[in-house]
Amino acid sequence: MVTVPVKTENLDYALEDQVGFMLRVASQRHANIFQSNIVGNLTPTQFSTIIRLAEVGKVSQNHLGRLTAMDVATIKGVVDRLKAKGLILSEPDLVDKRRSVISLSSQGESLVSDLKRAGRQISAETLAPLNAKEQKTLLGLLRKIL
C-alpha cells in the first residue's frame, strides 16, 4: 500500500459550475433576448433608467444612478445618450447648484407602457426554461445574493 500526494487545489474546479461564470453566461442570454424584444433601440441600462424615472419623476443624476445600480460615471453616459435621443430632460437644481435634475421628456413618457410590455416579455422569455415555481425560487435566491 502506498499513499499518493494529491494537490487538492487542482481537483474539482469546474469553471462552468462557478456562480460568476454562470451569471456572465446567463446575462449574455438575457441580453440577446432583450435586444430582440426591446422597442426604441434602448439598451438594458437605458431601459432601467426610463422605467425608474417613470416611477420617481424628477431626481438628481447621481441619485438616479443609485436607483438603477449604476456608478456615477456609468449613469452619466446613459443620461447623455438618453438626452441625445430626446427621451429625458436635465435642468439645473435651483436650490442645490451641484445638482442636475433629470426627468422624462414627453417623448420618454410616451414610451413607458410599451417598454413595460416589452420588459415583461423579456423576463418571461428569459425564464421560459423554468416552471412557475422554479422561476419564483430563482428570483428569491438571486435576491439574496445581491
Place this chain on the structure above:
Amino acid sequence: MVTVPVKTENLDYALEDQVGFMLRVASQRHANIFQSNIVGNLTPTQFSTIIRLAEVGKVSQNHLGRLTAMDVATIKGVVDRLKAKGLILSEPDLVDKRRSVISLSSQGESLVSDLKRAGRQISAETLAPLNAKEQKTLLGLLRKIL
C-alpha cells in the same frame, strides 16, 4: 356599479424584481468579491481564459473564445492583454494557416493552482448568503437558463 378601464401594462412592473436587473446587480456584487480576492491582477474573463487553457492545453483563439463564452472580438482583447502580461503564448498553426494556437506560458502555468484556490473562495463568498441546499438550487436553476 361602474367598470373602470385599467391599463394593465402599467401595473405591476417592478424593475428590481426583473431577472435581467437582478442578474446585473448580482454580477456587480460578484465582480467586487472577485476583485478583492483574485491574485495577479486578473479580470474575470482573463481568469476564465487561464483556467480553460490549463484544462485543454493548446487551442485556437476562436475556439478558446467559445470555451469561455466570449465573442471573437472579446477573446482577442483578452488574449492580447494576457500575452502582454506574459501569461500565455500564441504561435501560428502550421497546418491551418488561419489559426493562432494559444497556450499557457510557464509563468501562466505557475499561477493556476493559486487561481483555482482564489476562484473557490470567490464562489463561496458570493454564495455565502445562501445555505448549502440553496446554493445547489440556485446553481441548478441558473444552469437551466444559460
Place this chain on the structure above:
DNA sequence: TCAATATCATTTGCATGCAAACGTTCATGC
C-alpha cells in the same frame, strides 16, 4: 476541378462598468 460556403482572425464602432482624480458646492460642528 473549382465555385460556393464556412471558418479564422482582425478591425471599427458603440455601450456598459468601475476606479481614481478633480473642482464645485453644501452641510456639519466647533
Place this chain on the structure above:
DNA sequence: GCATGAACGTTTGCATGCAAATGATATTGA
C-alpha cells in the same frame, strides 16, 4: 463664521461585450 468633510457631477483610463465588415484560408459538393 468658518474650517472640515461630504456629496455632486465630470473626466480619463482601462476592460469587457457585441455587431458588422473585411481578407485570408479551408472545406464542401457538384
